[in-house]
Amino acid sequence: MRLHFDTALCIRATSKFSECTKCVEATNSLVRIDEQLPVFAKGLGVEGAACVGACPTEAFALSDFSVTEFFFSFLDSKVRLISRKLNIPCLSVLSVEHLISLALASEEPVVLDLDDYDPQSHLYGVIVSRIEEANFVLSSISSKQLEVNTQPVAEASSEEEEEAAADRRAFLRNTASLKGVMKHKQEFEQAVEADEMHHFEIDPSITQKIRDKHLPDKRKILFTMLKHTPKPERYEVLAEEDVSFVSQKFVEESCTNCQICYRICPTGALSSDSKFSLIHFDAMLCVKCRLCHDVCEPDAIQLQPGFEVKEFFEPTQRTLATFNVRRCDECGNYFTSFEGATMCPRCIVEEEEAMFLHENAKKMGSSNEA
Ligand code: SF4
Ligand code: SF4
Ligand code: SF4
Numbered sequence: 001m002r003l004h005f006d007t008a009l010c011i012r013a014t015s016k017f018s019e020c021t022k023c024v025e026a027t028n029s030l031v032r033i034d035e036q037l038p039v040f041a042k043g044l045g046v047e048g049a050a051c052v053g054a055c056p057t058e059a060f061a062l063s064d065f066s067v068t069e070f071f072f073s074f075l076d077s078k079v080r081l082i083s084r085k086l087n088i089p090c091l092s093v094l095s096v097e098h099l100i101s102l103a104l105a106s107e108e109p110v111v112l113d114l115d116d117y118d119p120q121s122h123l124y125g126v127i128v129s130r131i132e133e134a135n136f137v138l139s140s141i142s143s144k145q146l147e148v149n150t151q152p153v154a155e156a157s158s159e160e161e162e163e164a165a166a167d168r169r170a171f172l173r174n175t176a177s178l179k180g181v182m183k184h185k186q187e188f189e190q191a192v193e194a195d196e197m198h199h200f201e202i203d204p205s206i207t208q209k210i211r212d213k214h215l216p217d218k219r220k221i222l223f224t225m226l227k228h229t230p231k232p233e234r235y236e237v238l239a240e241e242d243v244s245f246v247s248q249k250f251v252e253e254s255c256t257n258c259q260i261c262y263r264i265c266p267t268g269a270l271s272s273d274s275k276f277s278l279i280h281f282d283a284m285l286c287v288k289c290r291l292c293h294d295v296c297e298p299d300a301i302q303l304q305p306g307f308e309v310k311e312f313f314e315p316t317q318r319t320l321a322t323f324n325v326r327r328c329d330e331c332g333n334y335f336t337s338f339e340g341a342t343m344c345p346r347c348i349v350e351e352e353e354a355m356f357l358h359e360n361a362k363k364m365g366s367s368n369e370a
Contacts, residue, residue: 001045001089002063003031003052005038007201008209009059011266012037017294026054026092028122037201050092050126056245056287057266058216067093068217075105081149083113091117091127096245097218099134103144104225111147133244140236140309142229213268215285223284231313237306247288248304248311249281251320255300257336261292275334277325283307284315 012018016036023031023038030048031040038059040048051060052067061067070088082088082102091112094102102110112131117124128148135145240247262270262279269285270292272278292301301320323336328344330351335344343351 001065003040003044003048004061004063005040006059006061007037007203008206009057009214009266010037010055011057011059011289011291013206014266015264015291015295018289018291019294020056020289020291022054022056023051023060026050026126031060046089049090050123052093053095053098053130054126056216056289057214058218062089062093065089065093067095067098068221071098071102071221074102080106080108081111081113083115083149085113085116090123092123092130094130095218096130096133096137097222099130099146100137101218101221101225103134103138103146104142104229106144109145109147111149113149115150115152133242136242137238140238141226141232141312213266215267216287219267219285219287226312229313232309235308235310235313237308240303240305240307243288243307245288246283246307246311247286248283248307249286249292249320250302250304251279252298252300252302254298255279255296255321256298257321257323257325258297260295261301264295265292275325276336277323278319279321280317281320282315282317283311 007013011020012033018036021033024033027040027048027050030044031038031051033039038051046062049062052058052062054060070093074082074087077087079087082091082094084090088094091114099112112127114124114127117127131146131148138144138146257276257279259272259276262272265271266289267285267287269282269287271280271282273280293299293303324338325334326337326342327333328335328347329342330347331344333344341348
């Protein structure tokens with residue numbers, strides 16, 4: 001089982017201004033950034049799985065394991081324990097959105113088995129913080145919570161054992177992509193190029209894929225699960241810093257309508273109209289990748305201090321800014337007019353240059369006459 005990286009889905013491939021390091025932080029630098037893109041040892045497999053659950057745009061995956069397939073197979077089975085001894089290569093492949101969706105979709109409490117993780121390890125901390133965040137968000141939308149197991153699973157009676165074994169067999173049959181889970185460690189150790197790094201390039205053939213708007217599967221799953229969740233009696237507002245996977249925004253007056261943020265947003269959360277006369281924002285399409293903030297030169301796009309839980313149940317498209325877009329008196333092209341300007345910035349510069357040249361020519365002419 002190896003780590004797979006899709007360059008076209010990484011927001012660092014979208015813009016050189018991206019400062020995303022979520023995969024680096026989640027893996028404690030097993031994944032690094034080199035020349036703008038993530039790099040990692042060629043033999044890296046499940047040991048680097050935490051980046052799968054961390055990447056906002058699902059650029060990382062494990063070969064032979066699909067988190068989306070796992071999600072549906074798990075719900076189809078009677079098993080309610082998620083454990084690397086049983087049905088998953090590592091709990092860290094699950095994002096906060098997956099964890100919330102699993103809890104919402106399951107009648108019985110979902111239990112995450114942390115028993116065989118070292119509580120002192122970075123990986124343990126990453127998994128626990130995702131579970132805590134998921135439970136924090138869950139507490140504002142439902143009575144369900146994820147449970148954690150930190151004890152060796154108690155021995156079952158022979159009847160229970162047989163039932164559990166049947167469940168496991170059914171689960172593994174359903175999840176063909178889990179073949180080889182048990183081999184991952186051996187494969188990793190066998191990888192000879194332990195210090196040889198996978199480097200990736202922004203190939204012209206993937207340029208179109210980079211431009212395409214793409215909503216990650218985990219967000220589609222969360223949408224679906226929320227649709228089947230009764231609305232809470234009252235909607236809370238969660239502190240922005242306590243929610244890592246979604247955000248609300250506002251735009252300050254310093255915005256120049258440079259168009260970059262809404263053209264570059266990987267999911268289409270930010271958008272405009274055909275004349276680029278406004279900025280629309282759909283919070284439920286935002287994956288909090290921060291690219292819009294990283295590219296905004298005047299720092300005009302900002303995070304709202306709170307996330308309104310109402311957005312989960314009644315998603316809205318908000319208009320963050322409107323602009324006076326008109327045709328330039330000189331060239332006829334559309335531009336954003338500030339303070340009643342009638343000429344576009346390019347024509348203003350050209351006119352200033354022409355005036356400057358004209359003044360110079362006049363000065364040279366009068367000095368020649370003298
Ligand atoms: S977390 Fe994802 S989007 Fe961010 S740098 Fe890593 S691969 Fe790219
Ligand atoms: S918010 Fe920033 S990046 Fe977006 S259009 Fe305005 S100035 Fe440009
Ligand atoms: S709105 Fe900004 S933070 Fe949200 S997905 Fe788009 S670029 Fe990323």
